[in-house]
Amino acid sequence: xxxxxxxxxxxxxxxxxxxxxxxxxxxxxxxxxxxxxxxxxxxxxxxxxxxxxxxxxxxxxxxxxxxxxxxxxxxxxxxxxxxxxxxxxxxxxxxxxxxxxxxxxxxxxxxxxxxxxxxxxxxxxxxxxxxxxxxxxxxxxxxxxxxxxxxxxxxxxxxxxxxxxxxxxxxxxxxxxxxxxxxxxxxxxxxxxxxxxxxxxxxxxxxxxxxxxxxxxxxxxxxxxxxxxxxxxxxxxxxxxxxxxxxxxxxxxxxxxxxxxxxxxxxxxxxxxxxxxxxxxxxxxxxxxxxxxxxxxxxxxxxxxxxxxxxxxxxxxxxxxxxxxxxxxxxxxxxxxxx
Amino acid sequence: xxxxxxxxxxxxxxxxxxxxxxxxxxxxxxxxxxxxxxxxxxxxxxxxxxxxxxxxxxxxxxxxxxxxxxxxxxxxxxxxxxxxxxxxxxxxxxxxxxxxxxxxxxxxxxxxxxxxxxxxxxxxxxxxxxxxxxxxxxxxxxxxxxxxxxxxxxxxxxxxxxxxxxxxxxxxxxxxxxxxxxxxxxxxxxxxxxxxxxxxxxxxxxxxxxxxxxxxxxxxxxxxxxxxxxxxxxxxxxxxxxxxxxxxxxxxxxxxxxxxxxxxxxxxxxxxxxxxxxxxxxxxxxxxxxxxxxxxxxxxxxxxxxxxxxxxxxxxxxxxxxxxxxx
Ligand SMILES: Nc1ncnc2c1ncn2[C@@H]1O[C@H](COP(=O)(O)OP(=O)(O)OP(=O)(O)O)[C@@H](O)[C@H]1O
Ligand SMILES: Nc1ncnc2c1ncn2[C@@H]1O[C@H](COP(=O)(O)OP(=O)(O)O)[C@@H](O)[C@H]1O
Ligand code: SF4
Ligand code: SF4
Ligand SMILES: [Mg+2]
Ligand SMILES: [Mg+2]
Numbered sequence: 157x158x159x160x161x162x163x164x165x166x167x168x169x170x171x172x173x174x175x176x177x178x179x180x181x182x183x184x185x186x187x188x189x190x191x192x193x194x195x196x197x198x199x200x201x202x203x204x205x206x207x208x209x210x211x212x213x214x215x216x217x218x219x220x221x222x223x224x225x226x227x228x229x230x231x232x233x234x235x236x237x238x239x240x241x242x243x244x245x246x247x248x249x250x251x252x253x254x255x256x257x258x259x260x261x262x263x264x265x266x267x268x269x270x271x272x273x274x275x276x277x278x279x280x281x282x283x284x285x286x287x288x289x290x291x292x293x294x295x296x297x298x299x300x301x302x303x304x305x306x307x308x309x310x311x312x313x314x315x316x317x318x319x320x321x322x323x324x325x326x327x328x329x330x331x332x333x334x335x336x337x338x339x340x341x342x343x344x345x346x347x348x349x350x351x352x353x354x355x356x357x358x359x360x361x362x363x364x365x366x367x368x369x370x371x372x373x374x375x376x377x378x379x380x381x382x383x384x385x386x387x388x389x390x391x392x393x394x395x396x397x398x399x400x401x402x403x404x405x406x407x408x409x410x411x412x413x414x415x416x417x418x419x420x421x422x423x424x425x426x427x428x429x430x431x432x433x434x435x436x437x438x439x440x441x442x443x444x445x446x447x448x449x450x451x452x453x454x455x456x457x458x459x460x461x462x463x464x465x466x467x468x469x470x471x472x473x474x475x476x477x478x479x480x481x482x483x484x485x486x487x488x489x490x491x492x493x494x495x
Numbered sequence: 496x497x498x499x500x501x502x503x504x505x506x507x508x509x510x511x512x513x514x515x516x517x518x519x520x521x522x523x524x525x526x527x528x529x530x531x532x533x534x535x536x537x538x539x540x541x542x543x544x545x546x547x548x549x550x551x552x553x554x555x556x557x558x559x560x561x562x563x564x565x566x567x568x569x570x571x572x573x574x575x576x577x578x579x580x581x582x583x584x585x586x587x588x589x590x591x592x593x594x595x596x597x598x599x600x601x602x603x604x605x606x607x608x609x610x611x612x613x614x615x616x617x618x619x620x621x622x623x624x625x626x627x628x629x630x631x632x633x634x635x636x637x638x639x640x641x642x643x644x645x646x647x648x649x650x651x652x653x654x655x656x657x658x659x660x661x662x663x664x665x666x667x668x669x670x671x672x673x674x675x676x677x678x679x680x681x682x683x684x685x686x687x688x689x690x691x692x693x694x695x696x697x698x699x700x701x702x703x704x705x706x707x708x709x710x711x712x713x714x715x716x717x718x719x720x721x722x723x724x725x726x727x728x729x730x731x732x733x734x735x736x737x738x739x740x741x742x743x744x745x746x747x748x749x750x751x752x753x754x755x756x757x758x759x760x761x762x763x764x765x766x767x768x769x770x771x772x773x774x775x776x777x778x779x780x781x782x783x784x785x786x787x788x789x790x791x792x793x794x795x796x797x798x799x800x801x802x803x804x805x806x807x808x809x810x811x812x813x814x815x816x817x818x819x820x821x822x
């Protein structure tokens with residue numbers, strides 16, 4: 157792989173919600189970056205902070221109760237966390253676009269598909285003629301593989317299937333050739349045959365238009381199929397980051413390993429599934445030590461009192477686990493890791 | 496083969512669609528349209544298919560939580576579909592259901608003890624003291640503790656609530672459990688816990704399962720046999736191994752090819768199907784899959800293929816296999 161420039165750099169991001177029960181640190185010092193034209197996956201179980209991370213990038217964290225407390229989100233030398241709402245709106249339409257899990261909630265049920273597409277184009281191309289706008293709308297619908305664009309333009313969102321609505325959302329998101337597309341669980345509400353069509357479309361657009369994609373999902377299969385690099389999150393933190401092949405073939409963090417072993421594989425029958433004991437913790441509920449310690453079969457005394465940092469284990473691979481702390485690796489018997 | 500525990504013949508459910516101010520029935524949704532299968536004692540039959548294909552409707556009709564439009568369901572030698580409502584209520588002691596959303600199916604205002612006690616009250620099992628003992632016993636069996644009995648549903652995580660849902664289904668010592676997407680709402684790590692629990696319980700309590708799900712990995716893991724539904728009909732049914740290793744129906748092939756596999760080196764066989772599932776109010780003529788099938792022939796849009804065995808224990812509804820059928 158050639159060296160590609162970093163296009164979006166998230167540094168030490170901290171986003172919290174201030175609720176009646178106190179502060180919920182949904183995103184707790186998160187670091188990662190996306191390179192030009194790549195597909196980066198963020199994977200993790202519900203509540204680990206995936207959506208809040210993407211909303212933070214888009215400047216869409218509901219506030220109150222939410223607030224970006226710290227960190228930077230660097231996009232083309234600008235820190236997005238410091239921009240005014242007006243500047244942010246420009247970025248959202250033009251440079252960074254987002255699609256969500258349930259396309260129905262982001263389409264207005266009262267207007268036709270054509271109407272909504274044309275309005276979205278007009279926001280960015282104020283000087284275009286009616287014909288130009290119409291032409292562009294049709295072009296976009298064809299790009300995302302929607303059949304009979306002219307007819308569909310006259311229909312309302314409820315007349316479309318889930319897969320078609322998601323295609324419309326992708327068309328809208330791509331209207332202005334964004335440099336980054338954030339897709340938060342874009343296929344979770346869809347059937348598998350439709351999911352595979354949408355994932356193919358996203359990958360295809362990524363390759364043709366060179367749009368970088370941040371794909372957020374809880375589905376390890378979707379990650380393996382679509383992403384080049386993977387960020388694994390657990391309870392508001394990045395616990396492992398690396399190239400997709402490394403993460404799947406040689407996972408390091410005990411959570412990543414456990415997660416991979418827990419998934420039933422459609423290709424063969426495992427006698428018994430491995431299962432990580434305990435429950436998925438709410439962010440902020442674990443105050444000291446490694447957040448995974450209570451469920452980790454490798455936990456040792458240090459894990460209860462100190463928080464591990466992200467240790468660099470290879471050029472492109474980082475793991476938040478004491479077993480990979482260079483200091484521990486020296487003193488600790490390596491067989492613990494390999495067993 | 497021994498007599499099956501459950502036998503389903505020609506099961507149908509048509510939901511009327513009303514239209515106009517008079518609410519005249521103008522058409523109907525053929526949610527389940529002529530489905531037949533059997534379930535042997537102690538086995539797990541998986542039922543898969545995409546959203547709206549009729550899995551839940553089938554499951555609910557087996558217990559007559561929904562009245563079938565047509566068809567016969569025989570359970571343990573008794574024809575459920577001809578029982579009076581009163582007798583059916585008694586028969587439900589032996590057939591219980593576990594649902595997808597444990598939260599929606601547990602009364603938020605009742606303690607766990609009260610929730611678990613209810614099936615015992617309904618079926619008049621034991622005296623109050625025995626009932627209480629049984630509640631505590633089953634909480635332990637599903638991996639919770641007796642002190643949880645005094646708590647309310649919202650005080651539990653999704654996985655724990657599903658354990659409660661399972662405990663509730665087990666209270667009457669049923670023979671058959673119909674589980675409708677029991678792990679679909681759970682995180683991967685919790686899903687594995689619940690699947691393991693269900694397998695352990697099956698062995699210990701000699702349970703028979705009908706396991707409805709859309710996740711093909713989960714279904715392969717838990718099932719002995721698997722049925723694939725499409726638009727209200729059974730497209731294919733076979734032993735799990737046969738179905739996954741040599742699927743016959745083009746829809747099964749497409750479905751299996753579409754599942755993302757957690758292995759970046761996996762090279763899949765492409766089976767291209769386009770378009771969406773048609774509406775069950777207006778299903779395609781002939782074979783219901785013909786609008787999306789890559790192998791469609793002329794006959795497919797005209798003649799409904801029969802669902803029949805082509806190899807021992809392997810049934811399929813597709814014209815491609817008409818000739819390989821034993822006459
Ligand atoms: N009460 C009802 N009235 C009218 N139509 C119904 C009713 N219940 C279900 N249907 C329709 O019957 C069909 C089958 O529904 P069913 O709930 O059995 O599907 P399913 O396979 O369980 O889907 P899912 O995977 O989404 O749970 C669908 O088209 C559905 O819209
Ligand atoms: N508007 C909100 N108010 C309070 N807490 C929130 C809000 N949105 C998200 N959270 C909390 O932040 C955490 C992370 O949520 P989220 O990013 O949505 O998780 P996921 O990884 O499933 O997308 C969760 O604990 C969630 O409850
Ligand atoms: S730091 Fe300790 S508890 Fe945390 S994942 Fe590593 S070994 Fe387990
Ligand atoms: S009957 Fe025809 S259309 Fe239907 S699955 Fe078989 S080949 Fe395809
Ligand atoms: Mg989310
Ligand atoms: Mg259902």
